[in-house]
Structure formats: C-alpha cells, structure tokens
Amino acid sequence: MIEDMLERIKNGDRIALSKMMTLMEEDEGIRKKIIKKIFACPVKGKIICFTGPPGVGKSTLIDQVLSILTEEGKRVGVILVDPRSPYTGGSLLGDRIRMQRHATNPNVFIRSVSCAENPEGVSRTVKDLLKIMALSGMDYIIVETVGTGQMAVEVSYICHTTVLVLMPNMGDDIQMMKAGIIESADIFVINKCDLDGAELTEAYLRDNIEKRDGWMPPIIKTVGYNRATVKELVDKIKEHIRKESCRYREKIRGLLMTMFLDYLDELGLEFIKNCGKFEELVDDVASCRKDYYTATEELFEMLKKEVLKNDKGN
Amino acid sequence: MKKRILIAKVGLDGHDRGAKVVARALKNAGFEVIYTGIRQSPEQVVETAIQEDVMLIGLSCLSGAHIPLFRRVMELLREKNVDIPVFCGGTIPPDDIPLLKKMGIREVFGPGSSLKDIVEKAKEMVAE
Numbered sequence: 001m002i003e004d005m006l007e008r009i010k011n012g013d014r015i016a017l018s019k020m021m022t023l024m025e026e027d028e029g030i031r032k033k034i035i036k037k038i039f040a041c042p043v044k045g046k047i048i049c050f051t052g053p054p055g056v057g058k059s060t061l062i063d064q065v066l067s068i069l070t071e072e073g074k075r076v077g078v079i080l081v082d083p084r085s086p087y088t089g090g091s092l093l094g095d096r097i098r099m100q101r102h103a104t105n106p107n108v109f110i111r112s113v114s115c116a117e118n119p120e121g122v123s124r125t126v127k128d129l130l131k132i133m134a135l136s137g138m139d140y141i142i143v144e145t146v147g148t149g150q151m152a153v154e155v156s157y158i159c160h161t162t163v164l165v166l167m168p169n170m171g172d173d174i175q176m177m178k179a180g181i182i183e184s185a186d187i188f189v190i191n192k193c194d195l196d197g198a199e200l201t202e203a204y205l206r207d208n209i210e211k212r213d214g215w216m217p218p219i220i221k222t223v224g225y226n227r228a229t230v231k232e233l234v235d236k237i238k239e240h241i242r243k244e245s246c247r248y249r250e251k252i253r254g255l256l257m258t259m260f261l262d263y264l265d266e267l268g269l270e271f272i273k274n275c276g277k278f279e280e281l282v283d284d285v286a287s288c289r290k291d292y293y294t295a296t297e298e299l300f301e302m303l304k305k306e307v308l309k310n311d312k313g314n
Numbered sequence: 315m316k317k318r319i320l321i322a323k324v325g326l327d328g329h330d331r332g333a334k335v336v337a338r339a340l341k342n343a344g345f346e347v348i349y350t351g352i353r354q355s356p357e358q359v360v361e362t363a364i365q366e367d368v369m370l371i372g373l374s375c376l377s378g379a380h381i382p383l384f385r386r387v388m389e390l391l392r393e394k395n396v397d398i399p400v401f402c403g404g405t406i407p408p409d410d411i412p413l414l415k416k417m418g419i420r421e422v423f424g425p426g427s428s429l430k431d432i433v434e435k436a437k438e439m440v441a442e
Contacts, residue, residue, distance in 0.1 A: 015396065018367040026315060090341035096362070097351035103358040103365075110365055114316075114346050 009136045017136050031128045045134035050144045052165035057191040059098035060224035066102045068234045075107045077133035077141040084114035127158045156184040157255035161240045165189045168197035193221035213247045317440045320368040322350040322359040327377035339429040356386035369440045373402040388417050399439045
C-alpha cells in the first residue's frame with residue numbers, strides 16, 4: 001500500500017500526499033520506513049525556512065513569495081508550524097489564513113502542522129514531511145516555524161536557505177536570539193519596515209552579522225503587502241540557493257551529529273530506566289561511598305556490555 | 315490519534331465571531347483546528363480540507379446564502395471523491411434544516427446551540 005502511495009505522490013496525486021503526511025505525522029515507525037525508501041529518489045525541491053518571533057509577518061511574506069514564485073510557473077509546497085497546547089493537546093492552526101488565495105492553485109500545496117511541547121520531536125517530524133513534499137515534484141518547499149529556540153536551528157540543517165524575519169523595535173529580543181538563531185540564518189528580513197525604528201534595527205543587526213563561507217547574510221527591509229519589497233527577498237533567496245552548495249554539506253554534518261546525539265540520548269535514557277544498578281549508584285554517590293565520575297564510568301561500562309550483548313543477540 | 319478539523323466561513327460574510335468561538339471550544343477539547351478565515355469560496359474550503367487531510371469540516375454562514383454555498387461544498391466533495399463528514403452553523407432558519415440534511419450535512423447548529431453539544435457531536439463524528 002505504501003509503495004502504491006509513493007508512486008501516486010510522485011505523479012502529483014494531492015490526496016495521496018496529504019494522507020501520507022498524516023501517516024508520517026502519527027507514526028514514527030512509518031516515517032523512518034518511508035525516508036529509508038525515498039532517500040535516493042532524485043528531487044529538485046529547494047527547502048526554504050522562514051523563522052522568527054510570532055507576529056512579525058512570516059505568513060504574510062510567504063503569501064507574497066507564493067505569488068511571485070507561482071507566476072514564474074514554479075510548484076511550491078508549504079508547511080506551517082503552529083503551537084499545540086500542552087494542557088489539552090489542542091491547537092488552532094491559523095497561519096494559512098494569510099495565504100488562502102493560493103488554496104486552489106494547483107501548483108501550491110499548503111499543510112499546517114501542530115508543534116508539541118517537545119521541540120526536538122517536531123523538528124524530527126517536520127524534516128521528514130519536507131522530504132515527502134519534495135518527492136511530489138515541488139520546485140520549492142517553504143517551512144514556517146516560530147523561531148524562539150532549538151527547533152529552528154534543527155530544521156535549518158535540512159534547509160537550503162534560512163530566512164529570519166524580524167520587525168522594528170524588537171530591541172532586546174534580538175539580543176536574546178543572538179546565540180543560535182542569528183548564526184543559523186542566511187538572510188535577514190526586517191518586515192513592517194514602514195514602522196518607526198526600522199533603521200535602528202537594521203543598524204543593530206548589521207553589527208551582529210558576519211560573513212560566513214563566502215556569504216554575507218543580507219538584510220532586506222520589506223513591507224508584507226508591498227510586493228516590490230518582497231521581490232528583492234525572492235531574488236536573494238535564489239542567489240543564496242545558487243551559492244550555498246558548499247555550506248549545505250556543513251549543514252548535513254550538523255544534522256547527522258544532532259541526530260546521532262539524539263539517538264545516544266534516547267539509548268542512554270532507556271538504559272537508565274531498565275538498569276537495576278542505577279539507584280544503587282545514586283545511593284553510593286549520595287552517601288560518599290563513590291565519587292560521581294567513577295559512578296558515571298561504571299554506568300558507561302554497563303551500557304557498553306549491554307550494547308554488545310544485544311548485538312550478539314541479534 | 316489526532317483529531318483534525320476544518321472550520322471555514324463561506325461566502326461574502328464577515329461575521330466570524332461564531333466560527334471563532336466554536337474553533338476555540340474545539341481547540342480546548344483537544345482538536346487540531348485549522349481555521350481558514352472569512353470569505354472563502356466552496357472551492358477553497360474543499361481544497362483546504364484535502365491538503366490538510368481533516369476528519370471533519372465545520373461550515374459557518376450568517377449571510378443567508380447557506381443553501382447554495384453549502385450545496386456547492388457538498389457537490390465538490392463528491393466530485394473530488396473525498397468522504398469527510400460536514401456539519402454547519404450560523405443564522406440558519408429551522409425550516410432549512412431538512413433540506414441541509416438531505417444534502418448530506420450531518421448536523422446543523424443554529425443560534426443558541428451549546429458549545430458542549432457541538433464538541434460532543436464533533437467527537438462522535440470524528441470517532442466514526
């Protein structure tokens with residue numbers, strides 16, 4: 001059944017794509033299976049990430065970008081991530097309101113995804129959803145995330161171009177984001193630049209941006225409803241995609257590292273949960289019978305043995 | 315399993331308070347609510363339902379044009395061969411309810427409906 005669905009997705013079947021995305025969202029096992037099946041399929045789709053704080057106008061910008069790209073005859077997929085309530089599990093996915101005029105365009109496919117309390121989990125899902133969208137023959141795939149933490153950095157590993165959207169008078173917020181997000185962005189946008197304070201924000205940004213691998217991240221001032229200002233952004237995105245190939249490998253390096261460390265993390269937690277000796281070691285350290293370095297090393301030795309044993313078992 | 319639902323306002327009608335209140339109640343009941351905003355065409359609603367792979371569609375209309383607009387939505391769903399249950403709400407005269415049900419609309423929530431009822435019915439329809 002999955003083979004059949006993948007074939008239909010490659011042929012541009014929208015219902016198959018939509019159903020497959022639901023399956024992948026709900027089941028990690030299926031997701032892994034699909035990615036292992038499709039990784040070698042040639043895809044032309046370039047992935048662009050729009051990130052930034054809530055309310056700066058990311059969705060409105062994407063709406064304009066969609067107009068510009070589809071008028072060039074391009075096919076574009078969009079994944080919109082909105083938060084999910086940790087209390088009820090419910091969510092209100094409202095990003096697509098800003099781009100509903102593209103809902104019936106056969107060259108556009110828009111999908112909303114809710115983001116749980118655990119940001120790593122979401123970025124894991126979203127990066128796989130991007131892959132399946134790429135398989136359906138999109139020229140570009142745009143992902144929108146609320147960029148206030150680790151998640152945007154992780155998604156940015158598989159994006160060709162990351163656009164950080166800010167707005168005037170954000171002052172100390174920028175300071176807050178300096179570690180992490182500023183380094184991961186390839187293009188900076190100051191949206192709503194018709195508001196007071198745009199120049200100051202620009203000056204502040206310029207002080208903090210550095211040239212990286214031969215690319216100086218540009219700062220573009222836009223007004224969401226003014227198409228001409230967004231056209232410059234689209235041109236810069238294309239220019240960056242053309243130049244980014246050397247850095248793309250670096251990003252994959254980061255991705256692989258993160259995924260491997262994630263894997264070890266899970267392995268370690270699982271081990272501690274099932275390890276009878278762990279509580280004993282806690283007692284030893286608490287009552288000064290052992291130091292915590294020795295205890296950690298002993299745990300690691302046990303984990304090693306466990307892994308070797310499992311290997312033989314398999 | 316996730317409960318994805320589309321809340322959409324069709325036609326030239328900007329009265330969105332009802333749709334927003336219902337959307338919020340569903341969100342608080344654990345639904346993933348995709349809200350299209352106002353002034354949607356039946357084509358936009360059906361395409362959105364397909365792309366978002368929702369399990370249920372809630373239509374809202376307060377302009378009086380609910381019969382032709384909802385009928386078009388139902389026709390498009392059949393044309394595209396997607397089987398998603400539909401319910402509706404708004405200023406709908408009780409006399410219109412039999413016709414709406416005949417079109418295939420599962421539930422009609424007129425003025426004065428309770429949110430508790432709407433949420434309960436939505437849960438039932440999703441569970442099928």
